[in-house]
Amino acid sequence: MSWAELRILLTIFIMLIVPGWAILSVTNLWRRFDAIERWILAVGLSIAFYPFLYYLTRAIVPSLRIGQNKLIMLLAGLFALTAWLLRQNWREQFKLGKYAGPFLFILALTLLTRFWLAHNYPYPAWTDSLHHILITDLVATTGKLPFNLQPYAPTTLEQYHLGLYALTGSLQVLANIPAHQALIWMAQAVNGLCGLGVFIFLSKKVSPLAGMAGMAVAGLFSFQPALYFSWGRFTQASSQTILLIAAFATWEAIKAWKDSWKTDRIQALALTAVSGLLIAGVFLLHFRAAAFLLPLIIIICVYEFATAMIAKKHVLQTVISIVVIAVISIVFILPALIPAMDFYVDRRSTPSESAETETPEGLEENQYFANYNVDSLYAIGAKKWMIGLALLGMLIGLFRKNRVIILMTIAWILALFGEGLLYRLNIPLLAFTNMTGMMIMLYLPIGIIVGVLAEDLWQVFSLDRHENWGTALQWTVLFLAVVAAIYRLGEVQAFRQFMTASDEKAMDWIENNTPKDSVFAVHTYYWLPDSPHGSDAGYFIPYYADRETTASTMISSLGPGYEEVITESDAVMSLYSASPDISALCELGVDYLYDGAKNPFDGSQFNISAIQQVEGVQTIYQDGGVAIYKLCN
Numbered sequence: 344m345s346w347a348e349l350r351i352l353l354t355i356f357i358m359l360i361v362p363g364w365a366i367l368s369v370t371n372l373w374r375r376f377d378a379i380e381r382w383i384l385a386v387g388l389s390i391a392f393y394p395f396l397y398y399l400t401r402a403i404v405p406s407l408r409i410g411q412n413k414l415i416m417l418l419a420g421l422f423a424l425t426a427w428l429l430r431q432n433w434r435e436q437f438k439l440g441k442y443a444g445p446f447l448f449i450l451a452l453t454l455l456t457r458f459w460l461a462h463n464y465p466y467p468a469w470t471d472s473l474h475h476i477l478i479t480d481l482v483a484t485t486g487k488l489p490f491n492l493q494p495y496a497p498t499t500l501e502q503y504h505l506g507l508y509a510l511t512g513s514l515q516v517l518a519n520i521p522a523h524q525a526l527i528w529m530a531q532a533v534n535g536l537c538g539l540g541v542f543i544f545l546s547k548k549v550s551p552l553a554g555m556a557g558m559a560v561a562g563l564f565s566f567q568p569a570l571y572f573s574w575g576r577f578t579q580a581s582s583q584t585i586l587l588i589a590a591f592a593t594w595e596a597i598k599a600w601k602d603s604w605k606t607d608r609i610q611a612l613a614l615t616a617v618s619g620l621l622i623a624g625v626f627l628l629h630f631r632a633a634a635f636l637l638p639l640i641i642i643i644c645v646y647e648f649a650t651a652m653i654a655k656k657h658v659l660q661t662v663i664s665i666v667v668i669a670v671i672s673i674v675f676i677l678p679a680l681i682p683a684m685d686f687y688v689d690r691r692s693t694p695s696e697s698a699e700t701e702t703p704e705g706l707e708e709n710q711y712f713a714n715y716n717v718d719s720l721y722a723i724g725a726k727k728w729m730i731g732l733a734l735l736g737m738l739i740g741l742f743r744k745n746r747v748i749i750l751m752t753i754a755w756i757l758a759l760f761g762e763g764l765l766y767r768l769n770i771p772l773l774a775f776t777n778m779t780g781m782m783i784m785l786y787l788p789i790g791i792i793v794g795v796l797a798e799d800l801w802q803v804f805s806l807d808r809h810e811n812w813g814t815a816l817q818w819t820v821l822f823l824a825v826v827a828a829i830y831r832l833g834e835v836q837a838f839r840q841f842m843t844a845s846d847e848k849a850m851d852w853i854e855n856n857t858p859k860d861s862v863f864a865v866h867t868y869y870w871l872p873d874s875p876h877g878s879d880a881g882y883f884i885p886y887y888a889d890r891e892t893t894a895s896t897m898i899s900s901l902g903p904g905y906e907e908v909i910t911e912s913d914a915v916m917s918l919y920s921a922s923p924d925i926s927a928l929c930e931l932g933v934d935y936l937y938d939g940a941k942n943p944f945d946g947s948q949f950n951i952s953a954i955q956q957v958e959g960v961q962t963i964y965q966d967g968g969v970a971i972y973k974l975c976n
Contacts, residue, residue: 363388365421370613387588391624394506402678408486453562457535466842472575480522482512502686506627530577538562540587557794565786573836582629589621600664601657619671638758712766724782736796845967846880850887875912880939929975940968
């Protein structure tokens, strides 16, 4: 690992620790939690802080630019404030307790698996990564969240979650690195923290042992979310990292209102604000992930209300706490919620321009929603053995003392499947997600269930009374965690890696040897009937060469300009035939053709021999497996 990469990691560490600790120290909330829980809350709050800050400043002071100097001053000021407030108590923050060793080992191992991939695969993978990089660069260069994708594309961003780019854009500025590096390293750092929410949720409600087991499941034994790296699924991963932290904070806030409102209202109010910030962070990082969080929060609220009713105590405080948390959360997300909802309702209430909702047979026959089966769950959600382990955990857990957590998690899973099946009602407004989005986040509830199972088995076999057996089992689990980490290191879908060094060299040539307004035809694949995207390195020309392509980005359907993307992509498809229609591309303003170093992932190849026979076509670049052709005079 190079010094530059170590500098990136140090910057990320500072970014993901300082704001959260400042909030905990100012509110004095750190006193309520154990040391490990404080650090996890600090990380979660820091991740939520940047999206909230950028959205807030865009709404209140649109002209404000958050550049390098402001970020350095902000972080330095927050660090100084924290150091001053904790000057008498700083040693307490490092007394992590007897579980510190296993906890840090699992965390470090998980982060290692993520950073190793970032080190070995320097180019972001798959198709979503293109707009992730472009928006990261826009945030870094303008110092604010953009309203559209200009100058790269006319695409509006009102319905798109921009929270991740507050993190990646800030890293790009602070570490002085390119956008694609900032995206990969920040996304992998946050992905590596995926088990923290499971740990804090279980540690407080069940036991630290359950927390560590659940943490290991989410970060190491489950292939999700590690596989998000190959999918470029960075926004959802970042949101889900703080999802359970937000649920935990919400639960703690409600309990504070019930148990200590009369004795410590400041702490109850502080917890309420913190839970609101974390819920807002989940939403601002990924809108749909907030919809995955909502059922869990509702379940927690119903449980706390029911216990208050049964005990005939604190019913009013419980209701008020739930209402206040909801109001604060909504207020915090208003800068993003209002334009997003306006856009969403307008798009879903009118004839759709996207295959996501438009089909003559209705949503039940739509490929975006209906293209799944049981095998899909095993392929993209969880392996059969892990689902079996979760089912065993449910069965045993229902008869043990932690049955409440098991029942709540089962209810949450059922709600998630219900959300994934809403499309079957054939109501576009309700069809906000497909089963894929839900399946790939099941590592969270599975982590909870398996964590509870670990605690239940520990108690069933009374391993706390048999020290040697208990110690042997712990070391066995840690060994298996290392084995799982090795699997995570090799779990990269190479066909989704489009870019190579040869492509980057070719794109540097493009930037220096072609007109600024050039348009490049690139390999194209239709993943839905009217949803094209690039299928080789040429797709990334807008970022690496600052030139337009026929494929645009994966969010181009948000419009405007999507009709042009479809028209140009349709014209590109003729290049695979025996009679490529070069003149049609020229009429559309397409100037060049890019053929990357790696073959397209779907195996399709341009009919280069036929293309070269067309009058006027010239080969202007050929090196390292990359070929560039000038199509039009």
